[in-house]
Amino acid sequence: MNLIIPLCLGVLAFIDGTLCGFRSAAGRNPRIFMWHYYRAAFGRGAAFAAVTVLAFSVVAVGLVLLGPEGTWASLLESATVLVHIYGAFATLTLIALGLYLIGSFDFGVLASVLVLGPFTLLRPWTIMLGAIYAAATATTVIATVFSLAAGVVMWNFERLLDVGSPPWRGLEGDRRRA
Amino acid sequence: MRADWPELSDLLLDTDPLTLARKPVLRREVEATLKKHGMRAAARIVRGIPGGDVLDPAFVDGILVRSHCELQRLSFEFRNGERLLQLLRPLINVLRERTTERPIRIVDIGCGMGFVLRWLAAHARLGSDIELLGCDFNPTLIGHAQSLAKEEMLACEFRVANAFTLDRKVHVFLSTGVIHHFRGDSLTEFFKSQASVEPYALLHCDIKASWAAPIGSWLFHQARMREPLARHDGVLSAVRAHPRDVLLNAARTGGRPLKYAFFDGRPSLLPILRSLNTLVGIREEIRSEFVNAIGPLAPRLEAFE
Numbered sequence: 359m360n361l362i363i364p365l366c367l368g369v370l371a372f373i374d375g376t377l378c379g380f381r382s383a384a385g386r387n388p389r390i391f392m393w394h395y396y397r398a399a400f401g402r403g404a405a406f407a408a409v410t411v412l413a414f415s416v417v418a419v420g421l422v423l424l425g426p427e428g429t430w431a432s433l434l435e436s437a438t439v440l441v442h443i444y445g446a447f448a449t450l451t452l453i454a455l456g457l458y459l460i461g462s463f464d465f466g467v468l469a470s471v472l473v474l475g476p477f478t479l480l481r482p483w484t485i486m487l488g489a490i491y492a493a494a495t496a497t498t499v500i501a502t503v504f505s506l507a508a509g510v511v512m513w514n515f516e517r518l519l520d521v522g523s524p525p526w527r528g529l530e531g532d533r534r535r536a
Numbered sequence: 537m538r539a540d541w542p543e544l545s546d547l548l549l550d551t552d553p554l555t556l557a558r559k560p561v562l563r564r565e566v567e568a569t570l571k572k573h574g575m576r577a578a579a580r581i582v583r584g585i586p587g588g589d590v591l592d593p594a595f596v597d598g599i600l601v602r603s604h605c606e607l608q609r610l611s612f613e614f615r616n617g618e619r620l621l622q623l624l625r626p627l628i629n630v631l632r633e634r635t636t637e638r639p640i641r642i643v644d645i646g647c648g649m650g651f652v653l654r655w656l657a658a659h660a661r662l663g664s665d666i667e668l669l670g671c672d673f674n675p676t677l678i679g680h681a682q683s684l685a686k687e688e689m690l691a692c693e694f695r696v697a698n699a700f701t702l703d704r705k706v707h708v709f710l711s712t713g714v715i716h717h718f719r720g721d722s723l724t725e726f727f728k729s730q731a732s733v734e735p736y737a738l739l740h741c742d743i744k745a746s747w748a749a750p751i752g753s754w755l756f757h758q759a760r761m762r763e764p765l766a767r768h769d770g771v772l773s774a775v776r777a778h779p780r781d782v783l784l785n786a787a788r789t790g791g792r793p794l795k796y797a798f799f800d801g802r803p804s805l806l807p808i809l810r811s812l813n814t815l816v817g818i819r820e821e822i823r824s825e826f827v828n829a830i831g832p833l834a835p836r837l838e839a840f841e
């Protein structure tokens with residue numbers, strides 16, 4: 359049983375969710391020392407992504423066990439499409455992030471301007487187009503629905519993380535330490 | 537969007553520069569201004585602000601505070617603290633040699649919630665002979681700047697004040713994202729007011745005017761900001777960014793006897809690579825020492841005039 363592809367897809371969703379955690383928290387806290395605050399935000403995104411990945415894994419196992427023959431193979435094919443598209447996107451993002459964090463002043467700003475900023479806007483479209491492509495090329499209805507469902511959930515990751523998170527932290531009415 | 541459109545944040549806050557009293561902002565006046573310019577998106581934002589004839593000041597403050605939180609995030613991503621420090625540290629070193637006055641006072645004009653000064657206080661280790669003072673007309677923003685500085689034990693001070701009428705000697709004026717708020721005569725006046733205080737230097741960092749600035753600004757404000765006013769004014773700021781000659785002209789007309797030059801101001805083929813620039817004003821007597829002090833950055837600084 360080829361588990362590498364689903365594992366890769368899970369890792370990609372996990373990374374994406376973790377970064378969503380950061381983005382959902384950014385711009386809401388005006389402190390200077392933000393390590394604790396962002397660590398919690400990453401953790402929140404990571405936990406959310408882990409639960410989502412787990413939920414999808416359980417459903418996938420259920421579908422394979424209860425569904426018709428060929429379900430596993432078709433899910434695997436769709437997952438392979440997603441891994442290629444999301445993998446390329448994530449690789450570029452992580453390289454830019456690395457450059458931002460360890461590069462010189464100019465490289466850092468460049469990584470932001472050329473990749474990190476534009477990719478934030480491209481992310482939902484990449485997710486959706488990837489999911490639609492995987493759904494369109496899927497060989498079973500189950501794989502089609504599964505791909506689209508994964509796309510819709512990932513598309514909404516950040517929005518879901520925003521729900522219930524205090525809109526502005528470190529200001530009046532919120533004296534908790536970040 | 538057009539360069540002569542006013543920024544919404546400037547319309548929503550009306551402070552008397554002398555008494556610092558906040559004046560009520562009349563809805564119909566704001567709406568009339570927006571209508572005159574055809575600013576429909578801004579008019580929608582104003583419609584969402586409660587209050588009758590007078591816009592609810594507490595609600596407006598909420599918008600401004602959230603916008604400044606988001607602006608801080610962008611300033612952090614674009615490393616504006618470091619950006620200023622590149623020039624500020626060598627400048628301070630020169631001032632330490634050339635003046636016996638202590639402390640050396642650095643004033644941030646229109647500091648908002650004080651990100652740049654708080655960042656400098658946290659990371660730059662400028663020394664105990666340096667005083668960082670942020671001024672803004674908005675008491676709510678200054679209140680947050682003060683409590684944030686206190687909470688994180690940062691050695692910087694914030695005041696609701698007109699930065700040009702302080703009762704203390706100012707050695708260096710600086711600002712980030714502020715000069716595009718001034719236009720025409722008030723831009724010339726902006727430099728005149730600073731020069732009259734006889735500082736040693738000015739460092740004003742702002743968006744660099746170019747064809748790419750509004751596009752880049754739109755992109756980053758969509759990607760990083762949530763508050764509609766922050767998004768609106770962010771893009772408008774880039775449209776309103778002063779072309780270099782306009783800025784140099786105003787500085788040289790109003791801000792004598794200081795000499796002026798741009799850092800990162802040269803037009804480039806790919807303006808996204810240097811999307812912010814800093815207008816530097818300096819006293820003639822420390823000009824060459826400052827140029828020497830910035831060392832490898834000197835090629836990015838144009839000739840002072």
Ligand SMILES: C[S@@+](CC[C@H](N)C(=O)[O-])C[C@H]1O[C@@H](n2cnc3c(N)ncnc32)[C@H](O)[C@@H]1O
Nearest residue numbers: 645646647648671672673674697698699712713
């Ligand atoms: C765009 S905001 C500040 C942005 C801030 N520097 C930052 O980077 O986050 C401009 C501010 O300038 C303030 N301002 C304008 N003229 C001023 C003056 N003469 N003295 C003090 N503050 C001034 C306004 O109250 C307004 O809050």
